[in-house]
Amino acid sequence: LLARCEADGIRARRIPVDYASHSAHVELIQRELLELLEPVRPRTAQVPFYSSVTGRGVDGSELDAGYWYANLRQTVDFHGATRALLDDGFDVFVESSAHPVLTASVEESVEE
Template structure:
């Protein structure tokens, strides 16, 4: 609830410093709290609403602490999905970071088993130092809270091309409302 807002503030501040020197992005993309920063830089969110989203979303996730985790797996998304299938409903793909870099997220015990199975199969895995399962079904527990606290967020039409990691599409209209930040 502190680290994510601070990282977001650094990202948005750096973009503002660069812009003050005439460096303006041709397009933006970000992941997780980085997507909130990208939305602000793109003009799809005001700075105030961006701060609201990152602070309140981060605070809501605290309720998930202690129940789950995240693991980086050196596999393409399809391989990580196959691996996670060993724990249906307990582990899922959370983020695709590259052609052979995927993050899975879910129940802590299931992730322990997944790590052991992956290592036994020669797959490089690394625990991410969090005790919650972001970007997983665990987040459903805070959906109602997020809908309420993020209701005032006003989605804006971006002025800089903004690629959504939620949809995989360019955001070309005012889509970044409360529901978007839950998804």
């Protein structure tokens, strides 16, 4: 698949994980994730927080272990969150993940 994508000019890379994010595979590690994330204590955000889980702005108080599990397990609405930011007048974006894999998605959403 990677070779075919490269030949077709499609940017693709293998991500070194042992489960498929946003799929039923995450259910295999649900208990472990919820236990590891249990100490997370959400609070209301001081800056606007737009969720790729909901596709809209959230106040931050819902960002508990269950939220972060849902973020990894379910299909996310990254495009919806980006569009909501644009609709609310934001035009500067910070991609804060371990790898800037979503930068292209932000650019595509903005261009659309």
